[in-house]
Amino acid sequence: MSIENVSRRNFLGGVFSAGALVLAARILPEEALADTNEYHGKAASAALRPSIYLGVEPDGTVYIVTHRSEMGTGIRTTLPLVAADELDADWSKVKIEQGIGDKRYGDQNTDGSKSIRGFFVAFREAGASARTMLVQAAAAQWGVSASECKAQLHVVTHTPSGRKLSYGELAQAAGKLPVPKPEALQFKPKSEWRYIGKESQIADLADICTGKAVFGMDVKRPGMLYASVERPPVMGGSVQSMDDKAALQVRGVKQTASIDPFKPPYTFQPLGGVAVIADSTWAAFQGRKKLKIEWNNGANASHDSEQYKKELLETARKPGKVVRNIGDVDAAFAKGGKIVDAEYYVPLLAHATMEPPVALAEFRDGKVEAWVPTQNPQAVQDTVAGALGIKPEDVTCHVTLLGGGFGRKSKPDYVAEAAILSKKTGKPIKLVWSREDDLRFDYYHAVAGMYHKAAMDDKGKTTAWLHRSVFPSISSMNDASSMYGFNVEYGMGLNDMPFDIPNHRAENGPAKAHVRIGWLRSVANIYHVFSGLSFADELAHAAGRDPLEYQLELIGNGRIIDFKSQGVADYWNYGESYEKFPFDTARLRKVLEIAGEKSGWGKRKPGNGWGIGVAASRSFTSYVASVVEVEVDKNGKIHIPRTWQVADVGMVINPDRVRSQFEGAAVMGASIALSGEISLSDGRVKQSNFNTYPVARMNQAPLRTDVHIVESSALPGGVGEPGVPPFVPAFANAVFAATGKRVRELPFSKHKLV
Amino acid sequence: MIKVKINGRERTFDGDPEMPLLWFLRDELDMTGTKFGCGAGLCGACTVHRNGEAIRSCTTAMKDVAGKTITTVEGLSANGDHPLQKAWMQANVPQCGYCQTGQIMHAAAFLKKNHHPTDDEIDAAMSGNICRCGTYQRIRAAIKTAAKEMA
Numbered sequence: 001m002s003i004e005n006v007s008r009r010n011f012l013g014g015v016f017s018a019g020a021l022v023l024a025a026r027i028l029p030e031e032a033l034a035d036t037n038e039y040h041g042k043a044a045s046a047a048l049r050p051s052i053y054l055g056v057e058p059d060g061t062v063y064i065v066t067h068r069s070e071m072g073t074g075i076r077t078t079l080p081l082v083a084a085d086e087l088d089a090d091w092s093k094v095k096i097e098q099g100i101g102d103k104r105y106g107d108q109n110t111d112g113s114k115s116i117r118g119f120f121v122a123f124r125e126a127g128a129s130a131r132t133m134l135v136q137a138a139a140a141q142w143g144v145s146a147s148e149c150k151a152q153l154h155v156v157t158h159t160p161s162g163r164k165l166s167y168g169e170l171a172q173a174a175g176k177l178p179v180p181k182p183e184a185l186q187f188k189p190k191s192e193w194r195y196i197g198k199e200s201q202i203a204d205l206a207d208i209c210t211g212k213a214v215f216g217m218d219v220k221r222p223g224m225l226y227a228s229v230e231r232p233p234v235m236g237g238s239v240q241s242m243d244d245k246a247a248l249q250v251r252g253v254k255q256t257a258s259i260d261p262f263k264p265p266y267t268f269q270p271l272g273g274v275a276v277i278a279d280s281t282w283a284a285f286q287g288r289k290k291l292k293i294e295w296n297n298g299a300n301a302s303h304d305s306e307q308y309k310k311e312l313l314e315t316a317r318k319p320g321k322v323v324r325n326i327g328d329v330d331a332a333f334a335k336g337g338k339i340v341d342a343e344y345y346v347p348l349l350a351h352a353t354m355e356p357p358v359a360l361a362e363f364r365d366g367k368v369e370a371w372v373p374t375q376n377p378q379a380v381q382d383t384v385a386g387a388l389g390i391k392p393e394d395v396t397c398h399v400t401l402l403g404g405g406f407g408r409k410s411k412p413d414y415v416a417e418a419a420i421l422s423k424k425t426g427k428p429i430k431l432v433w434s435r436e437d438d439l440r441f442d443y444y445h446a447v448a449g450m451y452h453k454a455a456m457d458d459k460g461k462t463t464a465w466l467h468r469s470v471f472p473s474i475s476s477m478n479d480a481s482s483m484y485g486f487n488v489e490y491g492m493g494l495n496d497m498p499f500d501i502p503n504h505r506a507e508n509g510p511a512k513a514h515v516r517i518g519w520l521r522s523v524a525n526i527y528h529v530f531s532g533l534s535f536a537d538e539l540a541h542a543a544g545r546d547p548l549e550y551q552l553e554l555i556g557n558g559r560i561i562d563f564k565s566q567g568v569a570d571y572w573n574y575g576e577s578y579e580k581f582p583f584d585t586a587r588l589r590k591v592l593e594i595a596g597e598k599s600g601w602g603k604r605k606p607g608n609g610w611g612i613g614v615a616a617s618r619s620f621t622s623y624v625a626s627v628v629e630v631e632v633d634k635n636g637k638i639h640i641p642r643t644w645q646v647a648d649v650g651m652v653i654n655p656d657r658v659r660s661q662f663e664g665a666a667v668m669g670a671s672i673a674l675s676g677e678i679s680l681s682d683g684r685v686k687q688s689n690f691n692t693y694p695v696a697r698m699n700q701a702p703l704r705t706d707v708h709i710v711e712s713s714a715l716p717g718g719v720g721e722p723g724v725p726p727f728v729p730a731f732a733n734a735v736f737a738a739t740g741k742r743v744r745e746l747p748f749s750k751h752k753l754v
Numbered sequence: 755m756i757k758v759k760i761n762g763r764e765r766t767f768d769g770d771p772e773m774p775l776l777w778f779l780r781d782e783l784d785m786t787g788t789k790f791g792c793g794a795g796l797c798g799a800c801t802v803h804r805n806g807e808a809i810r811s812c813t814t815a816m817k818d819v820a821g822k823t824i825t826t827v828e829g830l831s832a833n834g835d836h837p838l839q840k841a842w843m844q845a846n847v848p849q850c851g852y853c854q855t856g857q858i859m860h861a862a863a864f865l866k867k868n869h870h871p872t873d874d875e876i877d878a879a880m881s882g883n884i885c886r887c888g889t890y891q892r893i894r895a896a897i898k899t900a901a902k903e904m905a
């Protein structure tokens with residue numbers, strides 16, 4: 001990664017004045033940046049500009065661009081805070097700008113809880129480089145040594161004489177200096193951090209509270225029309241015949257247009273169907289109701305969730321592909337002792353972002369400009385280009401605020417729909433998904449059937465553990481014949497169970513996808529950690545031991561897990577190097593121990609409708625323990641008075657946003673456990689809106705969640721996702737403690753608890 | 755022709771009288787602070803006030819606001835300084851923010867009727883408003899802060 005002075009290259013178009021110091025931090029080869037004199041010709045239009053850079057204007061304004069998408073984590077504020085801190089900028093003089101999609105700036109897919117992990121260094125270097133250059137410029141002007149000068153809060157001071165120059169006054173001269181090499185940079189000592197690790201507020205706070213914030217749903221263009229699409233009810237289906245006469249009679253409806261079905265595999269392509277185009281969202285919705293369409297339903301028309309569940313669980317009873325092996329579980333089971341086994345099941349889940357998918361696209365002169373709530377603007381460029389047969393660089397993707405993402409808005413099928421319709425109609429098209437569309441045509445979180453079997457010696461120690469998991473894989477997205485998962489899914493709770501057991505085997509059995517499979521906040525961890533940590537609780541009870549104590553015993557001593565020697569050939573590790581981010585069970589033990597202390601674990605005896613449960617897991621390189629307290633009333637109604645989320649996420653930049661993510665993860669975990677289920681019959685999704693796909697409301701969510709952040713100087717880990725996985729089993733374990741009912745199949749709403 | 759007063763200003767509408775107010779606000783008046791979340795009265799993202807009462811604008815037809823007074827989030831306060839808005843910012847309530855205008859509008863109507871709400875009363879009043887990001891505990895805290903200031 002390197003940073004260079006691009007002020008003299010006109011790289012940023014008209015955004016900066018000629019005298020500005022402009023730094024671009026990049027993680028791409030030099031040539032990628034060097035061949036460009038111009039930025040889409042759009043940089044001058046101010047509001048939306050490219051990725052990682054930082055600029056200081058002669059008027060003192062510091063521009064920091066964030067190229068990651070804001071969907072509620074606070075990243076749009078947090079990454080700029082890192083650069084501003086190293087620059088020792090006055091935050092009130094910082095302007096944050098949202099980067100558009102552009103691959104020259106490296107990864108922009110705001111996904112996998114990796115924005116800070118991936119870009120902390122880049123933003124830190126950008127800030128430190130600018131500070132260094134400003135100090136050098138001041139020293140040169142005064143004819144003194146740079147070591148006698150100090151940058152502080154937008155001013156460089158010559159310490160011995162007390163002379164001062166502001167960043168703005170120095171910007172022009174600093175802009176003429178070479179950019180220091182990253183290895184020559186000196187970072188501020190922790191004691192001088194101004195923003196990192198301190199409380200700060202998100203940049204969009206006031207706009208959000210007053211209704212001024214601009215989400216994808218809120219964008220408008222002159223001459224724009226609205227579109228709503230009737231899609232094939234069965235995945236892979238297509239239009240056989242269509243009658244739009246009645247639809248065209250609806251007041252406000254302008255025309256209809258077809259969208260071709262995808263060519264397998266489904267990737268990010270639209271599902272196809274018929275669009276109604278109108279002068280308001282409402283008219284488009286109304287017109288759509290009047291379409292008469294006969295469908296070819298294709299091979300998935302007989303898909304039935306109940307039947308599929310049976311198949312998954314049967315497959316989980318049979319040997320599968322081995323993805324990790326320690327010792328010999330079969331020999332251990334043959335020896336006898338106490339054997340415990342159980343089946344677990346988690347249904348399909350939908351993202352249900354508060355803002356449904358929506359996109360505004362304008363096709364003009366062979367190029368597309370799009371305004372989109374997307375986690376993945378470069379995939380928007382590629383997908384739209386693919387759909388229209390144009391080049392990705394001819395697609396400009398402006399990124400709005402996202403009304404939630406959770407992985408759904410990494411997949412730009414909805415943007416391709418808008419672009420196709422814009423090309424067909426010659427108008428800017430705003431394509432709005434209804435909530436029903438969102439729940440029926442999602443890229444669903446995979447359904448999974450799992451089987452666990454363990455052997456225990458006469459002291460209650462677990463000596464063998466077999467874990468089998470069967471689920472339709474995300475890889476079906478790119479491979480229509482996919483039957484097995486891949487290392488990303490395995491590395492989320494299947495081949496990285498942290499327990500120190502002499503005989504352990506993890507297996508993956510075959511399953512075919514009949515709906516589009518995607519990723520939802522914390523992905524395969526949801527089903528693997530739910531089943532694994534629920535089963536750990538089952539083992540504790542079978543051994544007659546305290547569940548928290550038993551989980552600690554299962555984890556064993558603090559150690560770095562050596563996956564290579566355990567038959568894990570390609571351990572995923574969330575895309576990080578294992579040397580930098582090893583799986584350290586000491587950190588896992590620590591979050592569990594703190595969770596025990598904070599929650600007063602063991603002080604009150606569970607039963608009679610009150611219970612407490614615990615679980616811990618590592619995901620996205622962070623370590624999290626959840627403790628959940630429940631009350632279950634006589635009617636089986638569940639109340640969550642209190643939960644504790646203890647998180648070791650490494651170094652923390654923005655503590656309030658870390659807390660808020662873990663508070664939110666508890667609520668999402670509650671939704672998954674209480675009521676999350678998408679199911680199909682005749683290949684059609686049965687759920688339609690929040691009445692049939694309920695998510696936790698205020699009176700169902702935890703009344704109080706205490707987040708404890710473990711003080712750490714380790715490299716920053718993920719924050720957005722790791723709070724979800726342990727919450728769900730901790731909740732189920734609490735329900736067991738309260739009622740004696742072991743819920744092995746989600747959601748709870750399917751079971752009578754009392 | 756339907757006449758309706760929105761944030762103190764007289765507006766006229768001559769489209770389909772069955773069209774919900776939400777789309778008049780968003781698509782015709784460009785008042786996008788009122789959000790679309792479900793279109794079925796199930797999430798509260800579209801909450802506005804009709805003659806001071808919280809309603810779901812996604813299921814309220816234009817014909818049912820004729821001659822009425824509507825307040826949207828844009829008209830809740832002059833400078834974004836309604837006690838709820840201040841409390842919301844102080845507690846850093848929003849995550850993605852999409853549900854928050856609906857939450858604030860619903861809470862504003864609720865606090866007019868109940869000046870000293872308990873946790874249970876807040877939960878009961880606010881459970882029609884979904885926040886998928888899960889900001890509920892901060893919403894509850896912010897409502898209490900605002901209630902104190904307003905009392």
Ligand code: FES
Pocket residue numbers: 789790791792793794795796797798799800801810811812813
């Ligand atoms: S959009 Fe009106 S209640 Fe959901």
Ligand code: FES
Pocket residue numbers: 072354403404848849850851852853854884885886887888889
């Ligand atoms: S803040 Fe995202 S839905 Fe409430």
